[in-house]
Amino acid sequence: MPALAAPPVRGSLADIPFDNAREEPAAPVLARKDAAGRWQDVTAAAFAEEVAALAKGLIAQGLAPGERLAIMARTRYEWTLLDFAAWAAGLVTVPVYPTSSAFQTRAILQDSGAVALAVETAAAAAALGPERDRLADLAHVWAFEAGDLGRLAELGRATGVTDAELAARRARLGPADPATLMYTSGTTGRPKGCVLTHGNVFAEIDNAVELLHPIFRATSEEQPATLLFLPLSHVFGRMVALGCLRARVRLGHAPSIATEDLLADLASFRPTFLLAIPYVLEKVFNTGRATAERLGRVSSYDRAARIARRYGEETEAQQLGTGPGPGAGLRFARGVYDPLVYRRIRAALGGRVRYVISGGSPLGRRLGTFYTGAGIELFEGYGLTETTAAVTVTPPQQQRLGTVGWPMPGARLRLGADGEVFLKGPQVFAGYWDAQTRAAVPATEDGWLPTGDLGSLDADGYLTLTGRKSEMLITTGGKNVAPAPLEDWLRAHPLVSQCLVVGDARPFVGALFTLDPEGIAHWQQMRRKNVPLERLAQDPELHETLQRAVDEANKLVSRPESIRKFAVLAGQFTEEAGHLTPSQKMKREALVRDFAGEIDALYER
Structure with missing residues (x-):
């Protein structure tokens, strides 16, 4: 399908709040909770004013065009405000998951060369702890709940940063300039920084x-x-x-x-x-x-x-x-x-x-x-x-x-030829971040991005995803098995939190389950059970329930691809243990390594 929107030839995301304020100043573009917990609308004009004040504070603090500002917080109003203020000041924003460990945070800050970090709480700033000494570029750490954004806006007013100076920063930006440096979830290794331009985002x-x-x-x-x-x-x-x-x-x-x-x-x-x-x-x-x-x-x-x-x-x-x-x-x-x-x-x-x-x-x-x-x-x-x-x-x-x-x-x-999905278009990023040159390195030479995902197209051109190329299992019988369809189906069961399908270089396909706490609590209540989780993993009635779910899931695949045996784990896969990414995707290699004993037990006679 051809593009429905013409690509911008000038300007950047930094212009959005100011365009909104000029064209429809009274439009309620956001809402935020007041001290009493009531939602209060924020008009286009009011938001643009807040963005400008905070951007002037960033300039007064000495941040230069093109420098990276990292944001590590939950989903809240200040996140979006700071995103636009950073762009208005000519900066590049770097998101960091708020659940990231100090080590993970340091790795992203170090790789991106971030000069500033905004976090939600002072405790989050303190948690960076000894890693701070290894961040030579990091000059500023601000906390939303400590009122630091308000103090930045005051600094901009006190030092007299002008509207003209702010407008000049915005005017330097164009569609080809980097807008944000976003890191991949790292399911198959170290997260990589993706350079997304203002033009990518507009497309x-x-x-x-x-x-x-x-x-x-x-x-x-x-x-x-x-x-x-x-x-x-x-x-x-x-x-x-x-x-x-x-x-x-x-x-x-x-x-x-x-x-x-x-x-x-x-x-x-x-x-x-x-x-x-x-x-x-x-x-x-x-x-x-x-x-x-x-x-x-x-x-x-x-x-x-x-x-x-x-x-x-x-x-x-x-x-x-x-x-x-x-x-x-x-x-x-x-x-x-x-x-x-x-x-x-x-x-x-x-x-x-x-x-x-x-x-x-x-x-x-x-x-x-x-x-x-x-x-x-x-x-x-x-x-x-x-x-x-x-x-x-x-x-x-x-x-x-x-x-x-x-x-x-x-x-x-x-x-x-193997079903891998290749993509091309104006949404495809500028390339992966190179920490040495501090620039994007294109991911392909011909413009087509290899995704590593496998799929199929029907007669009308609809795409169905069938798995990840790197996750394909090959049983000793030579059968190729995509674990994702089975895992996704079984994860939807109310008693299942996570499902890991295994069977690479094994005689048949097996699975490990972790249990959903809320679903299991309800299941026990309805059956008047009060069994500790360690013992519940061996409960015959629970296994019968899960077997019925497995039987239904197996209808999706051929017999050689079907799950023959499964085990229930007493614990959970967690991000802290290195088993899940911040977006809760499974790190298959780490799971297979850490649960090797449980997997081996599936294949014991």
Whole structure:
């Protein structure tokens, strides 16, 4: 598909707040909580004023154009404010996950050559501890909750940094200049810095806003709004936040993803659309089912889920021109269950949500058809840090659930002989950061980016992901097995937290499970059990339940690819232990090494 938005020939992301203030000063572009916990709108004019004041403070502090400023915090208003202020001062921002260890933080700060670091709390700054001595470039550390951003703005006023000086900094930036240095999650090794230019980001957000216009454009008196709870240190959340500012969509930030906190924020903010990873959508579905089970209505919930899936499938067929759409009987059944089940699902997401953008990992048809039938239109996408987030997406009113859609406008896709996905387009990054030259090194010579992901294309050009090239297992029988489809399906089970499929150089495929604490607590309560986790891992009834889940998952694959044996672990895979990345992706090599004994036990006769 050709690009829907013309690439900018001048300017940068730094101009967005000031363009908004000039064109629609009273537009509520953000919302933030006051001291009483109430959401207060921030107009375009007010946000631009805050950005300018903070940018002047950064200039007064001596930060020079092109220098790197790192941000390490949860998803909150100050994150977005500092992002735009840094750009207005001519800087390059470097996100760091707030869960990163002192060692991981030091590695990114050292590699990027960051001269300043903004963190959420003074405790986070102190945690850098002895690593600080190894950061020769780091001259400043500021904490949001210590009031440091306010003091920076005061410094800018006190030292008399002028509007003209700020305008000159902005004027130096163009589409080809680096905007941000984002590090990959490091599933297969050391994280690599990806240099994303202002032009890369504009190509991503401008085309996304045009393509997904039902989400980003007001079609009635109701202004589009979203509550962002995914980390801004991840490219998915970051690009949606920037797209919202670009399209003047009312944006709120939710720093806590604890279930109680997030549900309260959703209820009070009432977004019209959300971006989520499949795990969140699974949690909402599973929580609804657990509530129904406690009330003795689980059979009713399961029937409602089946009806929603049928409705979703027939709606999809209608959109694709392969069916007439839901019949009268199915529409009636859906209407019966709407106030009993579907409305409650929508209420858990705030009550006004009509659209969800899902990314990070495959959603799958089971959840996709359910949410479609429950009255929420889903858009599933696929992308990498290297592609400035989504490079494919399912288009409006042309859903093919279970796929990740078509290439974004302006992007191109092809498959290698082995099924590897190659990507090309204006969203593809400038290259990997070279700490020695402090410049981007292009990742390819011909413009095509090898992703390492495997996929297939159907007759209509929809992409389905089938696994990672580096993660393919080859059994001793010579069967190639992609673990991701089985892992993703089983991870959706309410009792499963993580699933590691194994079998490389083994006679058959096996799996290790970790248990979901909330799901297991409910399961034990409903069965009047109170078994410690160490013993529960060997519980026969639990194994029977998980075996049924494995049997269902095995229907996705051929017999040589199916899981023959599994084991339940008493503990969890954690980021602290080096088993998960900050975005909660499994580090397969570390897991296979650390759980070698448990894996060997699967193959003992």
